[in-house]
Amino acid sequence: MTDLAVHTTDIPGLLVVDLPVHGDNRGWFKENWQRAKMTGLGLPDFGPVQQNVSFNDEVGVTRGVHAEPWDKFVSVATGRVFGAWVDLRAGDTFGAVVTCEITPERAVFVPRGVGNAYQTLEPATAYSYLVNDHWSPAAKERYTFVQLGDPELAIPWPIPLEKAILSDADKAHPALADATPFTPGRAVVLGASGQLGRALRGALPDAVFLTRAEADLTEPASLSGIDLDGIDTIVNAAAYTAVDAAETPEGRREAWAANVAGVGALVDLARRHSCRLVHVSSDYVFDGTAEEHDEDEPFSPLGVYGQTKAAGDALVASWGKHYIVRTSWVVGEGRNFVATMAALADKGVSPSVVDDQYGRLTFTQDLAAGIAHLLAAGAEYGTYNLTNSGPVQTWADIAADVYELRGRSRDDVTRVSTEEYGAGKDMAPRPTHSALDLAKITAAGFDVPHASERLRRMLA
Template sequence: MTIEFSKKLRATETAIPGVVVYDLPVHGDNRGWFKENWQREKMLALGLPDFTPVQNNISFNEKAGTTRGIHAEPWDKYVAVATGRIFGAWVDLREGPSFGAVFSTELDASQAIFIPRGVGNAFQTLEDNTAYTYLVNDHWSADAQGQYTFLNLADETANIAWPIPLGNAELSDKDKSHPRLPDVTPMPGKKTLVLGADGQLGKALRKAYAGDASVEFAGRADFDLTVDASYTGRNWKNYTSIINAAAYTAVDTAETQEGRAAAWALNVTAVTRLARVATDYRVTLVHVSSDYVFDGTQALHSETEPFTPLGVYGQTKAAGDAVVGVVPRHYLVRTSWVIGEGNNFVRTMANLAGRGVRPSVVNDQIGRLSFTEDIAAGIRHLVDSGATYGTYNLSNDGAPQSWADIAADVYEISGADRDAVTGVDTGTYFAGKEAAPRPLNSALDLGKIKASGFAPADAGLRLREYLGR
């Protein structure tokens, strides 16, 4: 078979999701030929995942008819023929609807193919002295072999049309003994780990991902972010995303000596360790931020506004945000005035309304409520849709209100007199109290999250639903 010179670099999708064949430009003359077997910038422009290869392997095969596979490995691989010609066959052995899908084709030195983790790879040489190269994104180890999934080359369901019948081909004894498709245990997909799963947002994330076996939930008892063993005792190669819903949120206590240390430990030091894990293992890190990273002097806070935190809590959140910002694959979800399952402002006001209390509530801090069901839904949207990595503001929608306005709404919805709520300014409310400084304006610009395809619900609607009205 003669190699076709000077083809254009081209990608062709196959019947197996994620498996893509590439035609490579090969330049030749009377001396031989030259090709760019792997060129990251050009490949990414064609849509190849940035799978960050770390090891290059070569399989040399002396005789035509040498047949190897079908092996599904726990890493992605980019494979190509260095010299010679092969018949390649690939079978999807991943959990999911495409399990058992088959694709086969002939490849020469002018072609390559990308094979995602869990897709079985096999080839048969059609010429003597054929070399087959693997560019992979994990280091081979003896331990990793225990994570392989195998399929018999002669499987009747796959029904691969080997050019050289297997009875006349060169096979290893191991490949002859691999199971048929009905006996194959599919390779499980990578998982998402939700940290802080027992908090207000964590509980909402449990509901958002209910029934999804690919999501693990870890409360503090399962994953203490301040303990070394939490980071070293887990095989991070099996995860695709970490959603960090854990944080130190005691705003006033953070101003004390003990609280300051605890806030920095959880909001900065622990986040730094998660960022290192995410970077080292190519994991997407989802981290939840706060309006407290701003001083509240802007009428509407955008994702690009510089940090201007007023107190210790805001300073630790800003520092954590800066760390997360350097993780290659990250979603920084900035929210405000969180309301979920557990003690919160709305529940407190509803209880006071039920008891006939006439409270004084701050009327010069402006913002929007963020209900945890919408934060969780927004996070899932970003991850599932593959939205562009970066920072996204996420609160509920509607006109910004003061805490006093919201308290009056709670009273009215609860059947009490909204005029029972008296508004006072922040200085008066906190006079004589040990309290952290608060931003006076916490309203977030929601344009970016909406442009990604997610529309946060109106805060007033969610408030009525929350109160059962």
């Protein structure tokens, strides 16, 4: 009896699994899919939702090569097959081939976009596979095929194909040179009309963009109508962000509806369809005591807005295929702090600006690019801080930079404390320190641009 083990192959993501089989004079037993043990050894937690079984009467039945828009875990319930897999995803390994024999003691994890084929070596072979999406006519439109006997692939079939049993459809598949590379599923973006949503249009040009009128987080029932055929990623760029209004009775209800109930509905949707979920979070989940916050710091929100964002983060983290992208002080197309300061500078106004809150700006074009990078790179799931780089500044420092770039004196900005600025106003509490540690996103291969350079370009 072999030990449970997971082996990599020459095709990225294609894994061969050794399965312990327990037998005696009555027959045998095996744990064909054991989530805790297998994911602990490196198998993706791919969330199967459907099981299929192909029963083959005769030796030599040969099927494939089919690349499908879902991940699959392949094994045999009885019998023995020769398996062949071809990477049909666009990239450096397009056309790479891996083969092995599958018996009850061996299974294979096949990532979406990798073509699957097999040939039976014993009669009455039952070929079984788990998949993490439901079959549909629309899904079949995304299949990619290649010829079983293409000389360029040179698959060493144990039984020559001229003596094998093939369907007419499989015989008609194109050669590798004529095959259409597998196209990954697209993303759907909520919050298309917001600052980040507009920036994501450039970073994710093939995505489907939905405005609040089309998908409203405060009305979770509206999310069930999102068409997810051909979609493998949900990006939540929508949120209730009125920090001060969230402290009012009406605002509190709206904040919890959008940032918690609505996010919970998105998590359920992502889980049902096995979609990656990208969720944008905030520095307001912290109390601002630490001068710089890393991804592992426990939540400690000061106000209602921060409480709802922390609760939403916890819901998102309950789904394995998630990216929580935590950011702060966002600047993009539309109303924002930099645009307001630039307008005041142009009008000759000398504003009072808070000088005891510390952080870094985040320009939406870089926030969007970072999200696109995590998705394209297939980065490890989890939470990533993402702001622009550079020194930590106060709001007054940034306002002075804006004034200087607009040809005004830095001294035209009056520096005040948060207490002075908030006197007589109904303001929610703010974290004193909002700077986020960028080591993790940098280690993931994303080069974070400097905030001062982005500010210059914005105001040029």
